[in-house]
Amino acid sequence: MLRTLLIFILGVVAVSIPAAATSAPNATLTGVVGPAFSISLKNADGTGVRHLDAGTYDITVTDNSIEHNFHLNGPGVDQFTEVATMGTFNWTVTIIDGTYTFVCDAHPTLMKGSFTAGNVQPPPPPPPPPGKLSGKVTTKAISLTSGGSKVRSLTAKKYKITVSDTSKTQNFHLSGPGLNRKTGVAAKAKATWTATLKPGKYTYRSDKSRKLRGTFTVKAAG
DSSP, X not given: OHHHHHHHHHHHHHHHSOOOOOOOOOEEEEEEEOSSSOEEXXXXXXXXXXXXXXXXXXXXXXXXXXXXXXXXXXXXXXXXXXXXXXXXXXXXXXXXXXXXXXXXXXXXXXXXEEEEETTOOOOOOOOOOOEEEEEEEOSSOEEEEETTEEOOEEESEEEEEEEEEOOSSOOOEEEETTEEEEOOSSSOEEEEEEEEEOSEEEEEEETTEEEEEEEEEEEOOO
16 A cells, blocks of 8 residues: 555656747858858848847857858857958857947958848838940931840839940930930030939830831839
8 A cells, every 4th residue: 555655646746847948949040151242141041141139159160261250249249250360160159229230351352241130120222223225326327225135124123225326427315204304416526324214115216217216115123
């Protein structure tokens, strides 16, 4: 009877002892510097780090050059590899609210990056670069191209338009919603225009010849 009671008590104690809690693994980041003039810090999914939640991170840094190093600096963090060494290094860091930088100390203006963390939000991405168009008019022909192909349809945004007017008897005249630019008729000329093309129909032509004419449409972005 006593043995049965003892077994019962031990069983109750065993059931009552909770299992030890298992903490979640740290998020992982990957830093790479070199061998060329490049430096990067990426998330586990391969995207570049622009913003992180506050917390603890495991970072694996691969230093591929004795001419460069990887230096991570920000609130509470100052980790770096040596310029004269190469190899793979593992850091565990605690990221808090703030802005962090990663640079090559030997080339800080060429090899650099940054990200924000916690309640500090990243700046908006820079606007996309303008598209490039090439206009040309000769005595007998007129054209507007993008990447060597005739322009038929474009997306509404800012464009840099390089115009080559090689005729003293014709000109290049581009017009459409909110735009009316042209070269002179009596002289050869080269011009560069920067314009935001809006949705609608555009025409490029010579004001001295009905045969030298082309059109294209601009569609709304998205």
